[in-house]
Amino acid sequence: MQDGKIExxxxxxxxxxxxxxxxxxxxxxxxFLIDFLFIQQQPAPFGKLVSRVIIHPSHAKRLMMALQDNIxxxxxxxxxxxxxxxxxxNRTLQ
Numbered sequence: 001m002q003d004g005k006i007e008x009x010x011x012x013x014x015x016x017x018x019x020x021x022x023x024x025x026x027x028x029x030x031x032f033l034i035d036f037l038f039i040q041q042q043p044a045p046f047g048k049l050v051s052r053v054i055i056h057p058s059h060a061k062r063l064m065m066a067l068q069d070n071i072x073x074x075x076x077x078x079x080x081x082x083x084x085x086x087x088x089x090n091r092t093l094q
Contacts, residue, residue: 018050032060 020036027033036051055063075081 020050022047027057027060031056034060 018036018038020038022037022039024035024037025032026035032055034053034055035049036053037047038050039045039047071081
């Protein structure tokens with residue numbers, strides 16, 4: 001590590017990213033568990049876990065603060081983000 005910079009290697013498969021339209025968050029004393037899901041309603045209801053991230057509570061708090069800051073900047077540039085209808089809470093993964 002030179003000058004405080006870290007080289008990050010990105011696997012081509014991960015660089016593509018995944019689409020998630022539902023997030024489920026849980027926690028224990030030691031960690032936060034964040035599941036990213038893709039739920040489709042048509043032609044038949046179907047759900048798939050596309051990614052799971054497990055982080056320390058202090059990282060979760062920093063993530064929340066970073067998201068709040070980025071949402072504020074986004075809305076200053078592009079306008080207020082409408083949240084629309086919320087999905088039902090506590091979806092169960094199959």
